[in-house]
Structures are given as structure tokens and as C-alpha cells.
Amino acid sequence: MTETEFLARADAILDHLESQSDDWLALYDFDVDASRNGNVLTLIFNNSIHVVINSQAPLQEMWVAARTGGFHYRFDGERWVDTRGGPDMAEALSQICTDANGGQPLKVTI
Template sequence: MTETEFLVRADKILDNIQDQADEWFEHLDIDVDANREGQVLTLIFNAKSHMVINAQTPLQEMWLAAPSGAFHYRLQGEQWVNTREEGPNLDEQISILVSSLTGQPLNVRI
């Protein structure tokens, strides 16, 4: 995949997550603030717990950092898979983490 193709995919992922966070705030009364600067999206839950999702363009990876740890994902086929260990795909991991941080089951679509 070219750098441009990666950036298009990364932007779509970050836009989708930010849109969903805005929906959680507006429709589910979840205290979440979504801030985007370039290829970095920061979600702040209850004004204290941070989750950061960002594009690592040179590696063509999406990185995720949360209170419970850091994760790296690379596109394989149509799935963003964990590069460090066997585990949930990117969307599944984000869903697990935001559900834990909010105390509500949330299904993130990337």
C-alpha cells in the first residue's frame, strides 16, 4: 500500500471513531471529549482517562494507547491485526477498552 493509500485509510478510521465518540456524548450521555490533531485522536473519558489512537505512517501501522496498555496494528487483508501478540483486531480492542472506560457496552466501527 502506498503512503497516500495508508493515510486515506487512517483518516477514515480516525474520523469514524471521532464521529462515534460524538454520538456517545450526544445520545448516550457518555462523558467523552474527542480531540483530533492531524493523525492523532485523543479520547478523554470522565475528564481523566485518556485513550490515544494515531497513525504511524512510516510503519503503516495504527497505534492505540490506553490506561491498560499500548497496542500496534497493521492491515492484513481487510483487518487491522495486532503486530505484537495474538489478540483482538483494532476495532475489537477499541470496543473492549471504551466499554471498560465507560461502563457501557460499545461497539466501535472503523
């Protein structure tokens, strides 16, 4: 994938995640603050837990920082896979956001 293609894909992911977090109020009666600054999206949950998602163009990776650690994801042609063999990015973000929301299930799609 070219750098231009990666940047377009990464920007679309961050836009989608920001929009999705805005929809959680209607879907789950739960509000989360989403703050976007360039290639960095920060989700702030009511209990002050931060989840940060950003793109790393030189590596063509998406990075996630959460209380449970830092995670790196690379696109395999179909989905964003963990570079260390963990769950894909959508599944991992669903679990991270569910935990940050006090266990109330939140489904993240990418």
C-alpha cells in the same frame, strides 16, 4: 499498500472514530471529549481516562495507547489486526472504551 493509500485509510479511521465518539451521547447518553491533532485522536472520558489513537505512516500501523497498554495494528486487507496476536482494533477499542466508561458497553466500529 502505498503510503498515500495508508494515509487516506488512517485519516478515514480517525475521522470515523471522532464522529462515532460524538454519537455516543445520543446512542448511550454518554459524553466523551474527542480531540484531533493531525494524525492523533485523543478520547477523554469523564473519569479523566485518556485513550490515544494515532497512525504511524513509516510502519503502516495504527497505534492505540490506553491504561491497559500500547497496541499496534496492521491492515491485513480486511481488518486491522494486532501485531502481537490480540483482538482486532475494533474489538480492542470496544473493550478499552467500555472499561474507560466504567463498564457501560460501547461498541466501536472501524
